[in-house]
Amino acid sequence: MKICVMGAGAVGGYFGGKLALNGNDVSFIARGDHLEVLKKDVLKVKSTVHEDFQISVRATDDPEEIGTVDLVLFTVKAYDTEEAGEQIRPLIGNDTTILSLQNGIDNEKILAEMYGQEKVVGGVAYILSRLKKPGIIHHESLGRIDIGEMDGEISERLNNIKKIFEESIIRCSITTDIKKVLWRKLAFNCGLNAITALTESSLDVILNIKESREVFKSSIKEAVKVGIASGVEMDEDKIIDELMEIAEEAGPMKSSMLYDRKKGKELELDPINGKIIEMGNDLGIETPVNKTLYGCLKIINQTETTKK
Known part of the structure; x- marks a missing residue:
């Protein structure tokens, strides 16, 4: 699956890294020193609960360089949702899904107003991770994700997303009440x-x-x-x-x-x-x-x- 992580910090970087490690085509949108390290070196994850890993990744601050993707993992801070939502426009094709894994309750609504509800899936991440320094994520708990359609439907795309996460050793559950x-x-x-x-x-x-x-x-x-x-x-x-x-x-x-x-x-x-x-x-x-x-x-x- 072609995936782009919008906001490749502690949460997006960890999940994106795991997805990339399993062979998915994952790109990372980041900024500042973190971006420079990802471009020149590798993404490193140091974990207290599983083996450390590192992986070379494709990183940029320009979504135009990536083109349309199957899945946008949207993990920016909630106060950046509108701005980042506009920035991902080059990533959105006819069959693209945006999965929000953010704090707060308004992000899915904001993204749906931009791209239509049919493009957006709600999600909640349960994970303890932090960006220790640029390019290095410190992970302290097994990550788990709940995903769901805003209307409560159990859709094919939810099952597809669940499958790619679980194949990447990320626990994922589907809920009918996101x-x-x-x-x-x-x-x-x-x-x-x-x-x-x-x-x-x-x-x-x-x-x-x-x-x-x-x-x-x-x-x-x-x-x-x-x-x-x-x-x-x-x-x-x-x-x-x-x-x-x-x-x-x-x-x-x-x-x-x-x-x-x-x-x-x-x-x-x-x-x-x-x-x-x-x-x-x-x-x-x-x-x-x-x-x-x-x-x-x-x-x-x-x-x-x-x-x-």
Whole structure:
């Protein structure tokens, strides 16, 4: 399968590397020092859960050089979706599918408005990886992906995507309710990303302190309430219990938002906590914990980060 990874950072680079390692025709769109290393050297993945690997890849910052592809693995930060969505236009042919593996709940809608819903598949990635330095990805957990059509159909293209991932030793599941799956991850990220980034602490430390544990749980609870009010079918108590159990099992997990803060990068704040606040205001749902986290992180976003 001819594949292009749009946003070949820690997530896209890892999955793209695994797909390329299995013989797929994979191109990577990247920028800056990371792009230069990929062009001149190799993509290296150092993993704590499987053998390290490295592979020569085709990398560019110009989609025109690649042409149309079968699958676009869309893994940019959510605040870059519109801009990156326009950039991938040369990749899109009659039979191209765009698979979004991003944080937030608006990315699939934005891409569908650009290219039509028939081009877009929703997805959620569960993975702990970070770009240690240009060209080198540090991977700390077995990656898993959930994919689904926005209308809940089990389509042939979903089965094809699942097949190429599984052949590349990437666990992949098809869901008939991708909206619910997206909301579950958004709710979890409201606590994980915000509190780890704000405190520069790992999740196990946060959960071991009664007061910070309550902040984590309350931020999730607010997000779930907003999701239910927006029409997503979720059992509030069940979802919260499940997410807290996942958090307990995660151990010393840190978040992409924390790593972004440490690198001085823009935080993915508005698509996560900001989205819950915005929708909560529209739906009449109070979100005081998310507002507090957002307000504190907004200071960091404006004083510590370098935006494009």
